[in-house]
Each structure stands twice: as structure tokens, then as C-alpha cells.
Amino acid sequence: MSPVTILLCFIAYTVLLFFITWLTSRRANNDSYYIGNKSSRWYIVSYGMIGASLSGVTFMSVPGLVGSSQFTYLGIVLGFLIGYTVIATILLPLYYRLNLTSIYAYLNQRFGFWSHKTGAFYFLLSRVIGASFRMFLVVNVLQIFVFDHWGVPFGLVVAVFITLIILYTFEGGVKTIIWTDTLQTTFMLLGVVLSIVFISNELGLGLGDIFHKISDAGYTRVVETDWHSKNFFLKQFFSGAFIAIVMTGLDQEMMQKNISCRNLKEAQRNMFTFSGILVIVNILFLILGAVLYLYASSKGIDIPKKSDDIFPVIAFNYLSPLAGLVFMVGLVSAAYPSADGALTALTTSFCVDFLGFKDKSKLDEKKKKKIRYVVHLSFAAILLIVILIFKALNNEAVINAIYTAAGYTYGPLLGLFAFGLFTKFSVKDNYVWIVALLSPLICYLLSSYSEILFNGYKFGFELLILNGILTFAGLFVLRKK
Numbered sequence: 034m035s036p037v038t039i040l041l042c043f044i045a046y047t048v049l050l051f052f053i054t055w056l057t058s059r060r061a062n063n064d065s066y067y068i069g070n071k072s073s074r075w076y077i078v079s080y081g082m083i084g085a086s087l088s089g090v091t092f093m094s095v096p097g098l099v100g101s102s103q104f105t106y107l108g109i110v111l112g113f114l115i116g117y118t119v120i121a122t123i124l125l126p127l128y129y130r131l132n133l134t135s136i137y138a139y140l141n142q143r144f145g146f147w148s149h150k151t152g153a154f155y156f157l158l159s160r161v162i163g164a165s166f167r168m169f170l171v172v173n174v175l176q177i178f179v180f181d182h183w184g185v186p187f188g189l190v191v192a193v194f195i196t197l198i199i200l201y202t203f204e205g206g207v208k209t210i211i212w213t214d215t216l217q218t219t220f221m222l223l224g225v226v227l228s229i230v231f232i233s234n235e236l237g238l239g240l241g242d243i244f245h246k247i248s249d250a251g252y253t254r255v256v257e258t259d260w261h262s263k264n265f266f267l268k269q270f271f272s273g274a275f276i277a278i279v280m281t282g283l284d285q286e287m288m289q290k291n292i293s294c295r296n297l298k299e300a301q302r303n304m305f306t307f308s309g310i311l312v313i314v315n316i317l318f319l320i321l322g323a324v325l326y327l328y329a330s331s332k333g334i335d336i337p338k339k340s341d342d343i344f345p346v347i348a349f350n351y352l353s354p355l356a357g358l359v360f361m362v363g364l365v366s367a368a369y370p371s372a373d374g375a376l377t378a379l380t381t382s383f384c385v386d387f388l389g390f391k392d393k394s395k396l397d398e399k400k401k402k403k404i405r406y407v408v409h410l411s412f413a414a415i416l417l418i419v420i421l422i423f424k425a426l427n428n429e430a431v432i433n434a435i436y437t438a439a440g441y442t443y444g445p446l447l448g449l450f451a452f453g454l455f456t457k458f459s460v461k462d463n464y465v466w467i468v469a470l471l472s473p474l475i476c477y478l479l480s481s482y483s484e485i486l487f488n489g490y491k492f493g494f495e496l497l498i499l500n501g502i503l504t505f506a507g508l509f510v511l512r513k514k
Contacts, residue, residue, distance in 0.1 A: 224363020
């Protein structure tokens with residue numbers, strides 16, 4: 034594919050996105066921005082959340098994992114079902130009963146001021162780093178295959194990309210994102226399915242034959258029985274359950290869409306439907322990964338050192354221009370949700386949790402909207418700066434370490450909400466932030482030296498569970514009678 038073709042594809046998709054934005058953001062107000070006026074249709078939210086939960090990182094990383102881990106990632110995906118059940122039956126009823134705009138306001142009602150600010154701060158930190166990292170990976174692919182051809186600076190590409198996101202989320206917020214997510218989900222799914230079809234045709238195999246080939250090559254192994262391995266099935270399964278709970282149920286970005294539904298019953302219906310579809314979609318990503326590795330093997334293509342690169346390398350360099358175009362559309366559709374929902378959720382959390390918009394009755398709607406605009410633009414600038422920092426580091430190990438460290442910040446949220454929901458104790462609120470600081474630090478040290486301390490054991494995603502347990506234990510020490 035020529036860089037011009039890729040660029041035109043990007044522009045056409047963006048124009049379509051802005052048309053949907055224009056339709057949905059008319060007569061929008063602050064309630065539209067924060068909770069979509071609580072009028073979102075559950076089936077639209079459910080379908081759109083697929084695109085929001087599967088970012089550009091998933092689009093490239095999950096297929097790449099198949100080469101080394103086969104289908105063992107499916108253990109995490111099956112664990113998601115347990116986590117989403119907990120969200121639908123425990124967390125969503127809580128959020129609707131308290132009529133929350135920011136879910137972290139629960140911590141203020143349950144424990145107090147410092148617990149509330151600590152929870153919101155960790156969300157802001159996690160989401161800024163996480164969203165920036167996902168955007169960096171996707172924009173970097175565009176830079177390499179398109180804009181380097183014309184010598185366009187990386188910083189300018191990122192600035193333009195973020196500016197586009199600002200423009201279509203600035204007014205409508207969640208009300209707009211609910212609908213743009215449906216567009217992004219559709220093109221992402223088309224990208225995966227059509228890529229499987231194109232590669233199967235290149236190999237001269239029907240879809241039925243390709244499944245036999247995948248199985249014969251050993252890619253369909255799901256259960257890892259070695260408990261030392263990061264991919265041990267039980268470890269993956271239980272980690273998947275808790276990942277779903279914290280990265281969806283305790284995440285303002287994801288829950289902001291759920292609480293925009295008209296009532297609790299519809300929100301629960303949305304969650305159960307979403308979880309079932311998500312399993313099917315992840316299986317498609319794994320099948321795509323197996324097909325990519327089969328194609329590379331049959332054509333004698335050297336596997337890239339970074340497994341994330343196998344999809345773009347094959348799509349752009351070895352398949353037909355149409356297949357490359359499909360990949361490009363899928364990647365762009367995965368890129369936008371990496372930032373639009375994050376930018377809206379960051380703005381919402383800061384306005385509600387730190388500026389106290391729900392409490393400041395003296396501010397009229399016009400004044401609140403002006404402040405919201407400033408916060409929105411400020412977080413956009415922060416995302417830009419963090420992405421440029423990732424680029425300047427230019428060291429995959431360092432960047433991944435930062436991203437992993439940000440993942441630790443969900444542990445304190447897990448511990449705080451669990452302690453609030455499953456105990457009746459209050460806590461010494463002034464010291465909660467210390468517990469929330471020490472828990473991730475202890476987890477990081479244990480992870481770094483786990484092979485020495487625990488006879489070769491390597492921590493995987495289950496570190497999140499340990500992080501939550503440490504926070505829970507710390508809060509128990511701080512309990513009041």
C-alpha cells in the first residue's frame with residue numbers, strides 16, 4: 034500500500050466519525066457530556082464497548098501472543114465472564130442506587146475525603162499512562178508506514194491526532210462516544226474477520242481447512258499446566274476475573290458508559306451481552322494470530338523480534354493492497370477509542386472528584402461548561418506530553434516497565450472498594466493514601482525478586498490480586514471500631 038492510500042483511508046474514516054459527532058452532539062449539555070442524559074440504549078452501549086475495551090494494543094498484541102503462548106490467553110478471557118458477573122450483580126446496583134456520576138464518589142460516602150481523592154488520583158494516573166501508551170503504539174505504526182515517507186515529525190502527527198479527538202469529544206462527551214464506539218467496533222471487527230479471510234485465500238485454504246491447520250500446528254492449546262509459568266491456566270483464569278472487575282467495574286471510563294443507560298436493568302443486560310460478545314471477539318483475534326503465523330511459515334517470512342509487529346508487517350508488505358487497507362481501517366478504528374473515552378473520563382473524574390462540580394451549586398451550567406472545556410484541553414495536552422516522553426525514551430523495556438507500574442495502581446482501587454463493600458468498618462481516613470502508596474511498591478519489589486524469593490515462581494497478572502489483598506489488609510489495620 035502506498036502512503037497516500039493509507040492517508041486517504043484515515044481521512045475518510047475521520048470524516049465519517051465527525052459526521053456522527055455532528056448528529057449526536059447537538060443540544061448537548063453537561064449531563065450529556067458526563068452521563069449521556071441517562072438515555073443511552075443498552076444494546077448500543079454493549080456493542081460499542083467492544084471497541085472501547087479492545088484498543089489498538091489488543092489489535093496487534095493478541096495475535097502476536099499466539100506464536101509463544103498459543104491460545105492460553107483464552108484463560109484470561111474466560112475469567113472475564115466471572116468478573117463481568119460481579120460487576121453486573123454487585124457494582125452496578127451500587128452505582129445506580131447512589132446515583133453516581135463519578136464512581137469514586139462512593140469512597141467519599143463510605144470512608145471520607147482522603148479515600149475519595151486517593152481512589153480518583155489512582156484512576157487519573159492509570160488512565161493517563163495507559164491511554165498514552167496505547168495511543169503511542171498505534172500512532173507509531175502510522176508514523177513508520179505513512180508519515181516517515183514524507184518526513185513529517187512524530188510530534189506533529191500526535192498533535193493532529195489528539196486535536197481530532199478533542200474536536201469530536203469536546204461537546205457531546207459520553208453522548209457522542211456511545212455512538213462513535215459503535216462505528217469503531219464495526220470496522221475493528223471487519224478488520225479482523227476480513228484479514229482472516231484474505232490470508233486464508235492467500236494460503237489456498239477454505240475457512241474449514243484453516244481451522245484444521247491451526248489445530249495441527251499446535252496453536253489451539255488453551256490449558257497451561259505448569260504452575261511456574263505466567264500462562265498457568267488457573268492463574269490466568271482468576272487474574273482475568275479480577276482484571277475485568279478493576280479495569281471495567283472500577284474504571285470511570287468504562288462505567289461512565291454503563292451508568293448512562295436508562296436504568297439498572299438495562300445496564301445489567303448491557304454488561305451480560307457485552308461479556309458474551311467479547312469472548313467471541315477475542316477468539317477471532319487468536320485465530321487471526323494463528324493464521325498470521327501459518328502464513329509467515331508457509332512463505333518463509335522472518336518473524337519480527339517484537340511479536341506486536343507481525344500483523345502490520347505482513348498486512349502492509351506481503352498481502353494485497355486491499356488486505357492492507359482492511360488492516361489500516363481496523364487499526365484506526367482501534368486507535369480512536371484509546372483516547373476518546375479516556376479523555377472524557379479523565380475530565381469527568383477531575384471535575385466531579387477534585388473540583389466538586391456536584392457540590393458547587395453556586396456555579397451555573399454555563400460556568401461549569403467553561404471550566405470543563407479547560408480541563409478537557411488540559412488533559413489532552415498531558416496525553417500529548419506523555420506520548421512524546423514515550424517516544425523520547427525509545428526503549429521498549431523502559432516503556433513497558435512504566436506501563437506495568439501504572440497497572441499496579443488498580444490494586445489499591447480493588448482493595449478500597451472490596452473493604453467498603455464486604456466489611457462494615459470505617460477507617461482512619463487521613464492515612465489511607467499511605468496504604469495505597471505502599472501496596473503497589475511492595476508488589477513491584479515482590480515481582481522483581483519473585484524467582485529468588487519463591488523458588489522460581491514468576492508473577493503474572495495475579496499480582497493485581499495480591500495488590501488488592503495488601504491494600505485490604507492495610508485498611509483493616511486502619512479500621513475504627
